[in-house]
Amino acid sequence: xxxxxxxxxxxxxxxxxxxxxxxxxxxxxxxxxxxxxxxxxxxxxxxxxxxxxxxxxxxxxxxxxxxxxxxxxxxxxxxxxxxxxxxxxxxxxxxxxxxxxxxxxxxxxxxxxxxxxxxxxxxxxxxxxxxxxxxxxxxxxxxxxxxxxxxxxxxxxxxxxxxxxxxxxxxxxxxxxxxxxxxxxxxxxxxxxxxxxxxxxxxxxxxxxxxxxxxxxxxxxxxxxxxxxxxxxxxxxxxxxxxxxxxxxxxxxxxxxxxxxxxxxxxxxxxxxxxxxxxxxxxxxxxxxxxxxxxxxxxxxxxxxxxxxxxxxxxxxxxxxxxxxxxxxxxxxxxxxxxxxxxxxxxxxxxxxxxxxxxxxxxxxxxxxxxxxxxxxxxxxxxxxxxxxxxxxxxxxxxxxxxxxxxxx
Amino acid sequence: xxxxxxxxxxxxxxxxxxxxxxxxxxxxxxxxxxxxxxxxxxxxxxxxxxxxxxxxxxxxxxxxxxxxxxxxxxxxxxxxxxxxxxxxxxxxxxxxxxxxxxxxxxxxxxxxxxxxxxxxxxxxxxxxxxxxxxxxxxxxxxxxxxxxxxxxxxxxxxxxxxxxxxxxxxxxxxxxxxxxxxxxxxxxxxxxxxxxxxxxxxxxxxxxxxxxxxxxxxxxxxxxxxxxxxxxxxxxx
Numbered sequence: 001x002x003x004x005x006x007x008x009x010x011x012x013x014x015x016x017x018x019x020x021x022x023x024x025x026x027x028x029x030x031x032x033x034x035x036x037x038x039x040x041x042x043x044x045x046x047x048x049x050x051x052x053x054x055x056x057x058x059x060x061x062x063x064x065x066x067x068x069x070x071x072x073x074x075x076x077x078x079x080x081x082x083x084x085x086x087x088x089x090x091x092x093x094x095x096x097x098x099x100x101x102x103x104x105x106x107x108x109x110x111x112x113x114x115x116x117x118x119x120x121x122x123x124x125x126x127x128x129x130x131x132x133x134x135x136x137x138x139x140x141x142x143x144x145x146x147x148x149x150x151x152x153x154x155x156x157x158x159x160x161x162x163x164x165x166x167x168x169x170x171x172x173x174x175x176x177x178x179x180x181x182x183x184x185x186x187x188x189x190x191x192x193x194x195x196x197x198x199x200x201x202x203x204x205x206x207x208x209x210x211x212x213x214x215x216x217x218x219x220x221x222x223x224x225x226x227x228x229x230x231x232x233x234x235x236x237x238x239x240x241x242x243x244x245x246x247x248x249x250x251x252x253x254x255x256x257x258x259x260x261x262x263x264x265x266x267x268x269x270x271x272x273x274x275x276x277x278x279x280x281x282x283x284x285x286x287x288x289x290x291x292x293x294x295x296x297x298x299x300x301x302x303x304x305x306x307x308x309x310x311x312x313x314x315x316x317x318x319x320x321x322x323x324x325x326x327x328x329x330x331x332x333x334x335x336x337x338x339x340x341x342x343x344x345x346x347x348x349x350x351x352x353x354x355x356x357x358x359x360x361x362x363x364x365x366x367x368x369x370x371x372x373x374x375x376x377x378x379x380x381x382x383x384x385x386x387x388x389x390x391x392x393x394x395x396x397x398x399x400x401x402x403x404x405x406x407x408x409x
Numbered sequence: 410x411x412x413x414x415x416x417x418x419x420x421x422x423x424x425x426x427x428x429x430x431x432x433x434x435x436x437x438x439x440x441x442x443x444x445x446x447x448x449x450x451x452x453x454x455x456x457x458x459x460x461x462x463x464x465x466x467x468x469x470x471x472x473x474x475x476x477x478x479x480x481x482x483x484x485x486x487x488x489x490x491x492x493x494x495x496x497x498x499x500x501x502x503x504x505x506x507x508x509x510x511x512x513x514x515x516x517x518x519x520x521x522x523x524x525x526x527x528x529x530x531x532x533x534x535x536x537x538x539x540x541x542x543x544x545x546x547x548x549x550x551x552x553x554x555x556x557x558x559x560x561x562x563x564x565x566x567x568x569x570x571x572x573x574x575x576x577x578x579x580x581x582x583x584x585x586x587x588x589x590x591x592x593x594x595x596x597x598x599x600x601x602x603x604x605x606x607x608x609x610x611x612x613x614x615x616x617x618x619x620x621x622x623x624x625x626x627x628x629x630x631x632x633x634x635x636x637x638x639x640x641x642x643x644x645x646x
Contacts, residue, residue: 081589086596087554090585097587109589111600114551114607122500124540125522125533126623128421129443131614135551138606159502171443177420181613185606228501235506273463273501280499283539285566287467287499295463325568358585363570384584391583400586 031066032236038169039191048168048175051144051192060204062239062251070239072196072204073151077107078143082154083115084314091339091358092317093153095346096198097400098356102349103208108148109401113139118160119315123279129167133174134181136164141187151196155313158197159233165191166234197230199312200239202342203252210259212349215373217262222344223306224254224264225296225320227313228273253312253341260348265304269295275323276315289323293332296320301334308369309338324364337366353377354384356400418443422527424618430528432484435491438524439479439517448505448516452476458504458514470497472504472514479517491525492532529623541627548620549634551607552596556582605642608635 043050053059057073064070077100085092100107117135121127140161143150152158168175168191179189202209231238231250241251244258249270257264275291277284297320300306311317321338339347343357353359353375359366360381370377391397419441439445458472459465465472475495478486498518505513526533537544547553556578561571574581578593589597611617617635621628 081597083552083596084554086590087552087556088559090582090587090590093590094585094587109587111589111598112603113597114599114603115547115553115596117547117551117553119553120540120543120547122519124537124544125519125526126537126540126544126619127616128523128527128614130421131610131616134610134614135607138610142603167444167447173418174420174443181610184613185609187606228503232502232506271461271503273499273503275463275499277464277499277501279496279536279540282543283536284497287464289566290467291463291499295466322564322567325570326566355584355586361574363568388577388580388584391580397583397591398586399588401588403588 034068035166035169036193039165039193042169047172049144049188049190051140051149051190053149053193057149062200062204063241064236065238065240066236068236070194070200070237072194072200073149074201074205075105076148077105077151077201078146078148079107079109080113080139080143080150080152080154080157081109081115082157082314084119084318085153088361089314089317089340089358090361091343091346091356092314094356094358094400095340095342095351096153096202098346098351099202099205099209099212099342099349101400102212103205107151107401108146108404110146110403112142116154116157116160118156119278121160122156123277123282129174130177130181132160133164133168133178136161137168137178137182137189137191138185138187140192141182141190143192144190149196150192151198151201153198153314155197155227155230156315158195159229162195162234162237165195195237197252197312199230199252199341202256202345203239206256206259209256209345209349210261213260214350215348215375217260217348217373219263220369220372221263221265221305221307222257222310223267223300223304223308224257224270224310224341225274225312225316226250226253226270227311227316230313253310256341256345257310260345262344262348265300265306267299267304267306269299272296274311274316274319276319278315281315281319288319289326292319292323293327293334297324297327297334297336298332301336306336307372308344308366309336310344311338311340313340321362321364335365337364337369338362339366347373347375352380352383354380355387355398360384417441418445421614422524424527424615424622427527427529427619427622430488430530432488435524435528436479436482436484436487438528439487439520442520442524444516444520448513448520449476449480450510450512452480452510452512455509457507457509458512461503461507462499463501463503464497464499468497470494472498472518475518475521476512476514479521487521491521492530495521495525496532496536526623527619533623537624541624544620544624544627545630546595548611548616548631549638550595550599550604552599555593555595557593601638601642601645604638608639 058075059071244251275288502515
């Protein structure tokens, strides 16, 4: 069950063989240049400005797929929020901020941010490379001028921004066009030294996070769904660790679960997507429903006897969580809870299930999971309902974070 | 990737070309996209991409066939794919992760989708219709999903808990302990200045013009919102 090696009892598809002999071989034998070295050259030429990771960011160094190092900033971070998380899974960002407060870390959450617009792009094609790159650079520049380093919450934003960074580094004509547009909006062409996902931040702080655990989760069987746009888009930039699946699978998320003491169960379709499909979740719903149930939820429960599916991205959490109820029509009665790694960690660390983890927005039955963890969610629910009444009566809401006075951009 | 001196690439398509659907010009647009050389490096026809493709399991769709057809240079066949076939791709990039040639069939599909939309192909209007709400949000405030979009009428298959998520929404959002999230019509509070800058990006990159060409009704709504916000920001300066 422990996942520092691949469980020999679950080799139904041979995925572990495939990843060794196809993916990594091809990537390692034909390595692309390190974009960060090229970025440094461009900076030296005065071609671009770089958002550097400084000592103030308290970076922690990790290894990525090709054995290169990546510095993950842990402090003084600019929250690049996810529209899907904030709109539909609000306990995702609140759990991140709750941990930052507990750890005494500095951050900035403000209103001068757009989404990456890449969900719409992948789904509908109604944008283009220059628009995507300009949106990315606008957000990066906003972080740059505040002095905080961007922390990307969404997996698609993370993948898209890695692509945009690489394309901007490789193509002068793209840089020139984006620079022209940035001048129109009073900004400059800046590129971060690293593109950093929140799951990487959680990964490098996992020992400090796990030290906050107040509930024993050793009886909880988790299954991890690695998000496609986190680890398949620009895969060479993803963290791998020999202690996690022998270094054959991405380390973030699995490693924090192990650090918390939970069981991480292998399952044969770990490699598959969730069925979100970008346009499919809206326009080809039968695909999203069928794929998420047949290829993920069913396998997680029947093969791995999972208590909870743990995610690291926006669309996956929604797809795996929301599409289970309709499965009852065809005898799929799994009702497997689906929450993000940071939400699971927050629950284990004693965060209020309703007020902080906002578990009530999740559709599939999470109550049995919280019962098994020993969390009194009923008391949390009662307190939440009383709090709603207070808000209705005009009480000012409690805040995890007091935003700075808004300055015009 | 370095480019051959003679290679003509383009950064973006021109919205004035909506309606230009000659098959060869579509293929030329795909193959001259700046990203084309990033996503296609040759093809062994091995089928590893299709073997792990989620859409291949559920649709008449194969990333191997997409790559092979584009490489064959058969412009009419490529055009035929752009109307329906390529829209089955789930954009998961498992194909890109596994291709021994470092191809990205998912990336190629994205270029083809972009060309299909920016040339206003027939299927695009039908395919984009369910996207109206997303497009309105992304064009006006740069958010793509907002709390008020989760309604039981739109997601009846998400079960009996969805009505909870859509009722008494203002109070439930206020109970989220993060100031920027205590709103209902956007995922977070977006400053007017930020939307103002976004509109400039959409204008300069032809996105507004594209929407005007392919969905005039949506554009009319967006244009009104843009005008109102610009007036507000400019009068406040």
